[in-house]
Amino acid sequence: MSLLRRSTLLRNGLLALCGLGIMLAVTEGLSDYRNTQLANIAVTVCAVAGLTVLTGLSGQISLGNGAFMFVGAYTVGLLLMHNPGTNNGELVLVLAASALVAAVAGGLVGVAAARLRGPYLAGITLALALGLPALPEYSHFQGKLGGHAGLNFLAPNPPGGMNFFRWQAWVCLIGAVVTLFLLANLSRSRVGRAFRAVRDDEISASLAGLSVARVQILAFTVSAACAGLAGGLFAVINGNVLPSGFPISLSLSLLAAAVFGGLGTLSGAVYGSIIVTLLPQWSYDLAHAFSMPDRVQLNLPQAVYGAGLILGMLLFPLGIQGGVRRIWALGRNALRTKPAGN
Amino acid sequence: MLLEVEHVTVRFGGLTALADVSVQVDEGEVVGVIGPNGAGKTTLFNVVCGFVRPGQGELRWRGAVLRRHRPHQLADLGIARTLQGLGLFPHMTVLENVLVGAGRHSRAWFGSGLFALPRSDRDDRALRERALATLDRLGVADAARSLPGQLPYGAQKRVALARALVAEPALVLLDEPASGLSASEMDELADIVRGLKQHTSVLLVEHHMDLVMAVCDRIVVLDFGRCIATGTPEQVRDDPKVLEAYLGEQVDATTQEVADD
Ligand SMILES: Nc1ncnc2c1ncn2[C@@H]1O[C@H](COP(=O)(O)OP(=O)(O)O)[C@@H](O)[C@H]1O
Ligand SMILES: [Mg+2]
Numbered sequence: 315m316s317l318l319r320r321s322t323l324l325r326n327g328l329l330a331l332c333g334l335g336i337m338l339a340v341t342e343g344l345s346d347y348r349n350t351q352l353a354n355i356a357v358t359v360c361a362v363a364g365l366t367v368l369t370g371l372s373g374q375i376s377l378g379n380g381a382f383m384f385v386g387a388y389t390v391g392l393l394l395m396h397n398p399g400t401n402n403g404e405l406v407l408v409l410a411a412s413a414l415v416a417a418v419a420g421g422l423v424g425v426a427a428a429r430l431r432g433p434y435l436a437g438i439t440l441a442l443a444l445g446l447p448a449l450p451e452y453s454h455f456q457g458k459l460g461g462h463a464g465l466n467f468l469a470p471n472p473p474g475g476m477n478f479f480r481w482q483a484w485v486c487l488i489g490a491v492v493t494l495f496l497l498a499n500l501s502r503s504r505v506g507r508a509f510r511a512v513r514d515d516e517i518s519a520s521l522a523g524l525s526v527a528r529v530q531i532l533a534f535t536v537s538a539a540c541a542g543l544a545g546g547l548f549a550v551i552n553g554n555v556l557p558s559g560f561p562i563s564l565s566l567s568l569l570a571a572a573v574f575g576g577l578g579t580l581s582g583a584v585y586g587s588i589i590v591t592l593l594p595q596w597s598y599d600l601a602h603a604f605s606m607p608d609r610v611q612l613n614l615p616q617a618v619y620g621a622g623l624i625l626g627m628l629l630f631p632l633g634i635q636g637g638v639r640r641i642w643a644l645g646r647n648a649l650r651t652k653p654a655g656n
Numbered sequence: 657m658l659l660e661v662e663h664v665t666v667r668f669g670g671l672t673a674l675a676d677v678s679v680q681v682d683e684g685e686v687v688g689v690i691g692p693n694g695a696g697k698t699t700l701f702n703v704v705c706g707f708v709r710p711g712q713g714e715l716r717w718r719g720a721v722l723r724r725h726r727p728h729q730l731a732d733l734g735i736a737r738t739l740q741g742l743g744l745f746p747h748m749t750v751l752e753n754v755l756v757g758a759g760r761h762s763r764a765w766f767g768s769g770l771f772a773l774p775r776s777d778r779d780d781r782a783l784r785e786r787a788l789a790t791l792d793r794l795g796v797a798d799a800a801r802s803l804p805g806q807l808p809y810g811a812q813k814r815v816a817l818a819r820a821l822v823a824e825p826a827l828v829l830l831d832e833p834a835s836g837l838s839a840s841e842m843d844e845l846a847d848i849v850r851g852l853k854q855h856t857s858v859l860l861v862e863h864h865m866d867l868v869m870a871v872c873d874r875i876v877v878l879d880f881g882r883c884i885a886t887g888t889p890e891q892v893r894d895d896p897k898v899l900e901a902y903l904g905e906q907v908d909a910t911t912q913e914v915a916d917d
């Protein structure tokens with residue numbers, strides 16, 4: 315018991331294994347459609363968890379993490395296209411490469427980002443999200459990156475005749491749990507404290523021996539690696555990558571998920587990812603539940619999606635995780651027989 | 657000599673914040689820097705910390721010239737500083753605030769943190785012990801789990817001091833540590849500063865003359881960026897130039913203390 319308290323590795327590792335075990339078991343009972351949804355949620359969790367660490371812990375905003383998903387996805391696309399017959403073991407290396415390449419890209423952007431604050435940082439990351447995914451369409455890169463039509467490749471087959479969609483869910487769930495495990499470790503460590511110190515007060519952080527720029531670049535690199543992995547997983551489950559697969563709305567929905575779930579909390583990243591992945595489908599279903607003219611029916615999902623996010627933020631200004639914590643605290647106070655202090 | 661500030665001049669546009677100022681701090685010494693508001697005391701600290709580059713003059717640390725040093729390098733040199741305001745990390749607990757200050761005692765960084773290697777836990781436990789011991793020494797260990805904003809001002813000041821001292825610096829720069837403290841808290845502060853002398857030299861900016869006179873071995877008096885007097889507390893107190901500079905200051909002193917909060 316005390317070993318569990320003393321060892322972060324053991325504690326977070328056990329938690330991750332339990333969570334993963336439950337999720338993998340759950341996939342057994344799900345339809346192909348639900349398993350695909352689960353895979354998509356898991357992909358989003360990777361990217362949002364990285365973003366919530368960047369924005370919530372280190373205090374830097376990024377409107378462009380979709381660009382790092384693009385980098386990760388094209389890394390996987392190129393590797394799988396040029397190495398047909400990649401097996402499942404090698405897929406781990408391919409996915410690690412997607413995180414690594416995106417991390418390098420993130421580090422480079424981070425160097426610029428560390429000099430920028432607030433609106434300027436938002437601006438440059440936004441430009442990145444707009445510009446980078448257009449890269450394959452430039453004539454110079456069209457040959458290598460497949461231009462408008464993107465890259466097509468074959469992902470490895472499921473092992474042992476496993477259901478294809480279930481296998482996809484497994485790959486993405488493992489990716490998400492590994493991401494959450496590593497980020498949970500990091501947030502708890504001296505690095506996580508350094509992120510928060512820099513966010514709270516740059517001058518005091520530097521006087522405590524932290525190079526503010528270096529810490530900020532590190533946070534950017536970490537969040538880009540997570541987005542890269544998300545992009546890599548996205549490529550694997552789709553079997554192709556397209557320049558149009560990384561619109562600006564992708565980057566914005568990642569940020570919406572992080573804020574909606576509760577900035578800076580990993581559990582919030584999970585809640586937020588579930589919401590932003592499922593909300594479009596829910597609002598689509600809602601629009602179709604009533605027979606409405608086509609033009610309304612086609613646009614209603616967007617409107618419901620937007621309204622839902624706004625309503626959610628008004629109800630839970632600190633995100634879902636903040637709401638959960640408040641309800642938790644209320645419940646605990648109600649259980650106490652004596653009111654605690656004033 | 658531990659720290660030597662030699663003939664430093666700093667200009668902000670047309671304003672000369674420091675003019676040919678020299679200050680030395682020896683090991684085990686408490687040196688006070690006094691002077692009316694706007695005299696350049698905080699600027700002097702900013703020069704030592706590398707936030708402001710002097711136009712002329714140089715700094716030496718243990719005899720070696722400090723050229724183009726950056727604030728984050730101070731901790732490893734063995735220099736710590738408290739800010740004129742509090743400068744605490746508002747969304748981190750008191751303990752975490754002090755843990756950040758203790759960072760130089762830990763070698764664990766990204767790799768060991770990411771994979772939660774035993775080394776990361778071990779280093780963190782050692783930091784925690786240090787931080788709690790320092791909080792205890794300053795009488796605020798009970799507040800370890802609180803957020804700084806939940807504490808009275810005097811306790812927050814102690815936390816800021818703990819964050820600087822936990823690094824076990826050879827020199828600590830204290831910028832108005834007594835502002836906003838009650839009389840009894842100020843007495844305790846005097847005891848703390850005197851207690852530091854064995855391991856840590858102190859460069860102290862302070863308006864409360866009682867405190868300065870009680871704890872300082874030497875005092876440097878600045879006025880409009882110039883050093884107008886230096887010597888023991890007794891010498892400085894009787895210096896006519898100092899009296900002249902402080903004439904009219906007595907009236908300001910009250911308004912100033914309000915402004916500092
Ligand atoms: N970064 C800065 N830019 C411009 N002027 C400054 C700056 N920092 C300080 N000053 C000016 O330099 C003078 C000295 O300020 P300061 O060192 O804060 O005085 P003190 O701490 O003795 O009250 C003041 O007139 C102040 O307005
Ligand atoms: Mg000052």
